[in-house]
Amino acid sequence: MLMDRNHIIQEYISLAKSLNGNVTIDNDTLHIIIPKESLVEIADKLFNKYQCDFRTCIGVDERPVNGYFSMTYVFTDNRNSLYLLIKTYIDSLNPSTPSIMKVVPAVDWCEMEARDLLGIEFTDREQYKLVLPPGWPDNVYPLRKEVPYNYRPLLRGTSEKISPSTELGVIPIGPYHPALHEPEYFELYVEGERVIDVKYRGFHVHRGIEKLAETRMTYQQVNFLAERICGICGFEHSTCYALAVEKAAKLDVPERAQYIRSIILEVERIHSHLLWLGVAFHVVGYDAGFMHMWRIREKIMYLAELLTGSRKTYGINLIGGVRKDINEDKKQKTLETLRELEKEFRELIEIAINVPQVKKRLSGTGLLPKEDAVKFSVEGPVARASGVNKDARRDQPYAAYKYTSFKVPVYTEGDNMARALVRINEIFESISIIEQLLDKIPRGPIMLEDFDIPEGKIGVQVVEAPRGGDVHFVITGHGKPYRWRVRAPTYNNIPALKIMLKDQPLADAPLTIASIDPCFSCTDRILVIRENGKREWLRITTGV
Amino acid sequence: MLLVYLTLGLIIGVISPVFFDGIERKLKAYLQSRIGPPITQTLYDLLKLINKEVKPIHTTPFIVLYLLSFISSTLASILMVEIYVYTGESLYITLGLSLLAISLTSLTIAPLLVPNPFSYAGGMREVVLALINESAFIVSVTMYISLINNLLQTEALSIPLVLSVITITITMFVSGYALTGRAPFDIAEAEPELASGILVEFSGKLLAAYLYCNLLKRFLITLITAGVITAPLIKHSVFSLATTFVLTVLLWIVFAVISVTLGRSRVDLAPKTLAKTYILFISLSITGLLVHAYG
Amino acid sequence: MPSKLESIKKSIWVFHLNTGSCNACDIEILDALTPFHDAERFGVKLVGTPRHADAILLTGPTTLEALPKVINAIEASPRPRILIALGSCGSSGGIWHDTYSTIGGVNSLLKILKERGVDVDAIYYIPGCPVRPEAVLYAIALIKGIVEKRVKSVVLNAE
Numbered sequence: 001m002l003m004d005r006n007h008i009i010q011e012y013i014s015l016a017k018s019l020n021g022n023v024t025i026d027n028d029t030l031h032i033i034i035p036k037e038s039l040v041e042i043a044d045k046l047f048n049k050y051q052c053d054f055r056t057c058i059g060v061d062e063r064p065v066n067g068y069f070s071m072t073y074v075f076t077d078n079r080n081s082l083y084l085l086i087k088t089y090i091d092s093l094n095p096s097t098p099s100i101m102k103v104v105p106a107v108d109w110c111e112m113e114a115r116d117l118l119g120i121e122f123t124d125r126e127q128y129k130l131v132l133p134p135g136w137p138d139n140v141y142p143l144r145k146e147v148p149y150n151y152r153p154l155l156r157g158t159s160e161k162i163s164p165s166t167e168l169g170v171i172p173i174g175p176y177h178p179a180l181h182e183p184e185y186f187e188l189y190v191e192g193e194r195v196i197d198v199k200y201r202g203f204h205v206h207r208g209i210e211k212l213a214e215t216r217m218t219y220q221q222v223n224f225l226a227e228r229i230c231g232i233c234g235f236e237h238s239t240c241y242a243l244a245v246e247k248a249a250k251l252d253v254p255e256r257a258q259y260i261r262s263i264i265l266e267v268e269r270i271h272s273h274l275l276w277l278g279v280a281f282h283v284v285g286y287d288a289g290f291m292h293m294w295r296i297r298e299k300i301m302y303l304a305e306l307l308t309g310s311r312k313t314y315g316i317n318l319i320g321g322v323r324k325d326i327n328e329d330k331k332q333k334t335l336e337t338l339r340e341l342e343k344e345f346r347e348l349i350e351i352a353i354n355v356p357q358v359k360k361r362l363s364g365t366g367l368l369p370k371e372d373a374v375k376f377s378v379e380g381p382v383a384r385a386s387g388v389n390k391d392a393r394r395d396q397p398y399a400a401y402k403y404t405s406f407k408v409p410v411y412t413e414g415d416n417m418a419r420a421l422v423r424i425n426e427i428f429e430s431i432s433i434i435e436q437l438l439d440k441i442p443r444g445p446i447m448l449e450d451f452d453i454p455e456g457k458i459g460v461q462v463v464e465a466p467r468g469g470d471v472h473f474v475i476t477g478h479g480k481p482y483r484w485r486v487r488a489p490t491y492n493n494i495p496a497l498k499i500m501l502k503d504q505p506l507a508d509a510p511l512t513i514a515s516i517d518p519c520f521s522c523t524d525r526i527l528v529i530r531e532n533g534k535r536e537w538l539r540i541t542t543g544v
Numbered sequence: 545m546l547l548v549y550l551t552l553g554l555i556i557g558v559i560s561p562v563f564f565d566g567i568e569r570k571l572k573a574y575l576q577s578r579i580g581p582p583i584t585q586t587l588y589d590l591l592k593l594i595n596k597e598v599k600p601i602h603t604t605p606f607i608v609l610y611l612l613s614f615i616s617s618t619l620a621s622i623l624m625v626e627i628y629v630y631t632g633e634s635l636y637i638t639l640g641l642s643l644l645a646i647s648l649t650s651l652t653i654a655p656l657l658v659p660n661p662f663s664y665a666g667g668m669r670e671v672v673l674a675l676i677n678e679s680a681f682i683v684s685v686t687m688y689i690s691l692i693n694n695l696l697q698t699e700a701l702s703i704p705l706v707l708s709v710i711t712i713t714i715t716m717f718v719s720g721y722a723l724t725g726r727a728p729f730d731i732a733e734a735e736p737e738l739a740s741g742i743l744v745e746f747s748g749k750l751l752a753a754y755l756y757c758n759l760l761k762r763f764l765i766t767l768i769t770a771g772v773i774t775a776p777l778i779k780h781s782v783f784s785l786a787t788t789f790v791l792t793v794l795l796w797i798v799f800a801v802i803s804v805t806l807g808r809s810r811v812d813l814a815p816k817t818l819a820k821t822y823i824l825f826i827s828l829s830i831t832g833l834l835v836h837a838y839g
Numbered sequence: 840m841p842s843k844l845e846s847i848k849k850s851i852w853v854f855h856l857n858t859g860s861c862n863a864c865d866i867e868i869l870d871a872l873t874p875f876h877d878a879e880r881f882g883v884k885l886v887g888t889p890r891h892a893d894a895i896l897l898t899g900p901t902t903l904e905a906l907p908k909v910i911n912a913i914e915a916s917p918r919p920r921i922l923i924a925l926g927s928c929g930s931s932g933g934i935w936h937d938t939y940s941t942i943g944g945v946n947s948l949l950k951i952l953k954e955r956g957v958d959v960d961a962i963y964y965i966p967g968c969p970v971r972p973e974a975v976l977y978a979i980a981l982i983k984g985i986v987e988k989r990v991k992s993v994v995l996n997a998e
């Protein structure tokens with residue numbers, strides 16, 4: 001295995017060298033700096049030949065340091081636990097770079113995001129209209145360093161009127177809709193009761209987190225900010241940020257802290273999956289299932305409060321360790337709660353999943369074939385339900401996961417039932433992981449004392465959140481991150497919804513949208529409104 | 545004397561659905577291991593809605609007319625069913641059923657008048673369901689009455705006839721249940737993609753009226769089912785009327801419990817499943833009757 | 840409490856508007872409705888359209904993108920209507936009080952509503968990051984008049 005890994009690293013290096021690239025190796029991360037002419041070729045090789053997983057791309061305003069903009073594309077080689085960062089510099093006067101969308105379709109959104117927020121133009125692809133909030137002034141790019149974070153050109157908002165379309169064939173879902181719980185706008189074009197096409201318009205929850213972190217915050221404060229990216233999987237974000245900074249600064253965090261992080265991460269995964277199951281049952285009209293799922297979820301909420309002091313938004317992560325220890329008493333109580341939970345959950349889910357309507361509506365709906373799952377680089381349970389075997393806990397082991405053994409459930413059906421089953425299996429796995437970790441947890445400190453964070457270092461980390469891999473990319477700066485980029489899993493999963501919703505009954509649309517467990521607040525840190533990617537939306541007016 | 549009982553029955557018919565709904569909500573809460581709202585909660589809801597502002601829709605006058613037509617025909621139908629239970633004359637149940645058809649039509653049309661895609665989609669789903677259930681319900685109720693009278697008159701126990709009665713009873717219960725619009729057949733208003741579907745634009749008094757009409761509909765259908773069961777068994781008296789009301793409450797509770805244990809069906813599945821069930825059961829019942837008569 | 844709000848005391852129908860929150864408050868609201876806390880016993884019901892709503896829950900710092908839709912939703916609800924600002928973000932804008940894509944809390948929203956001529960009959964604040972379900976229940980009790988209001992409002996830096 002080790003030979004293999006060295007061999008593949010050599011292959012990547014020679015690939016980069018052949019394209020005039022410059023490679024530095026830093027532990028598990030390969031930094032490849034490449035001229036922008038070779039960008040498409042190397043992306044093509046990595047994505048299509050070496051089957052690397054595309055995670056995200058990051059635009060950085062490096063003008064104060066070296067006078068250039070830069071784009072960094074993050075790939076991961078999941079079999080060999082390698083991160084590959086492909087970086088290219090872009091001239092600051094006329095920022096323009098070739099797009100890699102032709103070879104890596106999943107890059108669509110993050111390139112447009114860089115265009116919106118930094119003003120980098122992409123050639124060889126269709127660029128859609130840059131729409132910050134309606135009426136945002138031209139030539140103001142919030143992530144450029146000269147723009148202040150509290151620059152508010154339009155405090156009053158515009159009086160844009162959203163009213164349900166009068167066309168009979170259009171069913172608007174959102175922005176405020178009981179099926180979503182979050183403001184997001186789907187316009188479903190239907191013929192009869194069948195969905196013909198989908199239009200998505202999102203990013204209502206963009207709050208400017210990245211800009212805030214680069215300006216008003218310090219390193220340790222950003223941990224708490226990261227938790228507020230998402231209220232459901234916040235701890236994953238703060239862990240991911242802390243791990244990325246620790247990696248950049250080469251900090252050796254105490255083992256015990258890593259164990260505690262893993263335990264809390266799994267507690268959060270259980271609560272998130274139970275929540276999802278409840279919501280899914282609610283969407284298919286099985287309210288008794290919803291109520292009972294949330295009843296047993298309450299045990300996990302109390303467990304979280306016991307271990308961290310809060311029901312949600314735990315706030316125990318810091319760079320260098322954690323703030324709360326787990327003592328013997330808490331350990332016993334945790335094990336007891338988990339045993340009860342496992343027993344009750346096993347009984348309940350057996351009944352709930354076999355209710356005829358639930359079974360019928362989950363099976364065979366919202367299909368996502370494996371090819372599309374790969375093409376859109378979908379994450380988490382959505383990928384695993386479509387036969388893509390990836391899980392960052394196993395592929396890029398972080399925190400204390402390398403000391404545990406667990407199964408990664410993979411289903412090949414690709415329907416809503418498969419996504420539900422992946423989550424159900426993961427709950428059992430998570431319970432077992434917590435038990436293993438509590439059993440093995442070593443003694444020692446939980447916080448690293450005295451450390452410096454050097455400037456200008458790069459750290460990138462993938463953490464498997466309940467919805468899929470979170471990616472955090474940090475360039476360290478003076479007292480605070482120079483650039484912090486967050487990529488939430490829903491960001492990659494939403495484009496795949498178009499495939500899942502097409503030709504499905506209208507009645508299953510909310511379930512399918514829910515089946516990716518969308519977490520819009522994670523996704524929407526960055527403001528993009530997607531008008532229409534292809535500009536050929538069918539307008540069906542034949543009526544319901 | 546009859547007049548007093550009938551007036552009393554009508555008053556019960558007007559008031560009690562509100563509390564039956566309260567009981568249903570309490571029961572649902574109990575099955576979901578909650579405490580649930582007080583039994584008077586539905587009354588509070590309606591009273592509050594009456595005091596609220598109405599956001600006007602330009603078709604409001606027509607909707608109000610349809611709702612009035614619903615209420616008048618429903619009350620008349622309740623009266624007819626009561627007379628049937630009291631006297632045992634089949635003429636009255638026939639009248640009751642035809643009034644039921646009118647009232648259901650009015651209630652189904654009302655949401656189609658609302659200019660909103662959700663309401664329209666929901667209304668169309670309601671129409672599809674109503675078309676299937678209404679006919680099945682009316683057919684099965686009439687068949688049940690004649691079959692049970694037949695059975696009661698036969699001296700020797702005839703197995704084909706008993707089977708025939710059983711299948712038609714099941715059809716009656718299923719179609720009655722589906723007509724009350726509970727899960728899994730609440731696809732017109734409860735499906736999340738429709739944002740309360742047919743109710744989406746109603747507000748204030750109009751919403752209160754519509755919700756009340758729905759409760760009245762549930763009451764009428766439950767009452768008919770209960771009435772045709774008691775009337776042939778207990779002969780023509782106040783006692784028969786009282787038993788019908790008790791049975792109505794019991795049936796309402798049974799329906800409520802069933803609705804908790806099921807999820808929601810889909811608009812393309814529900815009518816198909818229902819139609820298949822009805823055709824199968826009704827033809828089984830007719831076969832049973834034919835075997836009994838000629839076999 | 841003003842007398843016109845008396846009528847909605849016994850049955851509070853709530854429309855949930857996520858105005859850019861992180862979901863934590865939103866799931867705690869749902870949690871308040873589930874068996875452990877069971878807000879339905881106080882007559883609280885989550886409704887799917889603002890036309891049915893008595894109370895509108897605002898759970899975020901009101902992003903610019905969401906602002907017009909929020910105003911529309913509030914406008915669409917029949918009077919008497921109350922606003923409930925949930926969590927730090929809803930009440931004051933929280934950590935985002937001055938970022939470029941939010942308007943920062945319910946106070947700025949109220950000003951905008953006033954300019955547009957949209958009246959609100961009462962406003963309640965539930966603090967916490969995220970709010971606890973118990974706090975949500977306390978707010979319901981406050982609206983119903985079961986408990987007394989313990990703090991009084993002091994206006995500083997009035998414009």
